[in-house]
Amino acid sequence: MPILDLQQRIRELGRIRIGQKVPTASGGTRPAKLNRFRLTSPSRPLLERVAAAYGGTVAPWTPDGGAGQFEVLTDATRMPILVPHQPVSQYYELWSGGGCQRRCDGVTELLRDRPCVCGPDPEQRQCKPTTRLNVVLRDIPGVGVWRLESHGYYAALELPGVAELLAKAGGYVEAYLGLEERTAKRDGKTLRWMVPTIDVDIAPAALLSGQTTGAAAAVSSGPERAAIEAPRPDYAALAAVATTSEEVGALWKKAVGAGHMDDALAKALTARAEELKTPKQEQGQETPAGESSAPADEVIDAEFVDDDGEDPADVWFEIVAAVGRLGWSTSETERRFAERNNGLMPGTASAGQLRAFLAAVKAGEVQ
Structure with a gap:
């Protein structure tokens, strides 16, 4: 029987990253996005197994202020995973050279046990939505989880609901962690960014009735669930804090796909999208030297490229x-x-x- 006042957790084997630091013309570094997965770990043998499965070469790597580790830039944009219990955590966070300065759940700033000071306005808020996803790499030996961390709006919107739904489906559900490129138009330019996704090869009816396959059944514990009903998101509230019409469009698609769209919601989302289409001055403030608003290797959410595409x-x-x-x-x-x-x-x-x-x-x- 476990100690009652100790919270158990599964060992973290390494990190799954979709960004890396690259040199700048001034001699410094900046975070940059990747179009494939990069994995880091203190264990070289573990990453050698990753390289054998997904391509790439293991190399030494040292995180800022940390001990030496290893990394491998794989060829993979899709990896088979198992989704464990309680796979996702989300907070608004503010980081600096001295570490995490704020961690808010939207109501309480948890590091100092005070009201959240991140602010309700996304355009003025210094804190970034930080989504952490724990998964098991299905084809890599080892008992433990790999953690993916994202600071993007779409990951914060999409990953938790899918991961939590799979985690409740009875045991470790077989799924796939993927990378998907998204695009959106803004001020005559096209934004491109990569979004981590989770998908399954299980029919929705089978998933919602608690049926899983393969390794998922082997590690399943507890009674099977007869059915799962995912909670309906508050789309209007999410639209109210969206900062672009593209984000509202993503909410629209999500509502349609989930069968939640109705005339009232359509009017609310349309009104919010039109409101956000009003031109606003771009904010080009740079982060002071020695500080950053997120941990090292943060993914650049989007970059401008010339394109005639339409959202x-x-x-x-x-x-x-x-x-x-x-x-x-x-x-x-x-x-x-x-x-x-x-x-x-x-x-x-x-x-x-x-x-x-x-x-x-x-x-x-x-x-």
Whole structure:
């Protein structure tokens, strides 16, 4: 029987990273994003197994202010994992050269047990949403977890719900940790960034009934759950703290995919997206020397590149505005779109397909 006042945890074998530090022209370093997974660990033999499975070469690596470790930049953008119990933690955090200065849950600043001082305004808030995900690498020997840490908005929005749902499905669920590139338009430029994702090869009906396969069944413990009902997010509240219309678009897609969209929510999200499209001055303040707003190797959430691409979410908001004048509900609009596109739903359509539908609506071709 365990000691009652000690919280047990699984040993951390290493870290899964999607960023690295690169040299600058001034002789310093800066964090930069990667399009594949980079793993670090104090154990060279462990990383040699990782390199054998996912490619790359093991090399020495020393984190800022830490002891020497090892790293391997793999060739993998997708790795098989098992999702353990309580896989995710999330806080607003502020880091400096002296370590973590604030850790807030949105109400309480936990390091000093005081009200949260990070502030409600995302544009003024110094703290960054910090999402930590623990997973087991299914094909790598060793008893323990690997930790992935992200400071991005989309990871904070998407990872917890998926990971918690899988963790409740009865045992260690077989899944895949992946990297997905996202794009969005802003001020005539296209933002590109990488988002960590979790997906499964299990049909939703089987997953929600507690059915898992392979190694997941072997390490399952406790009674099987008859069914799992994921809680409905407060999409309006999430939209209120979003800082771009692209973020609102991601909420729209999530609500549609989960079957949560209704006319009231559609109006609220559309209004928030239009509000965020008002041009705002870019903030270009640099971090003072010796300080950073996040730990070393933080991923750059996005970078500007020239591109003529269009965000599907922006086109969909135009469609909603157009059909609103016709008195169509959201469900009616989705049905009409699917009828014209061989069953394809707007949430998974391309910007071109949505733009063609918008043109047809304006021309009176959609009945």
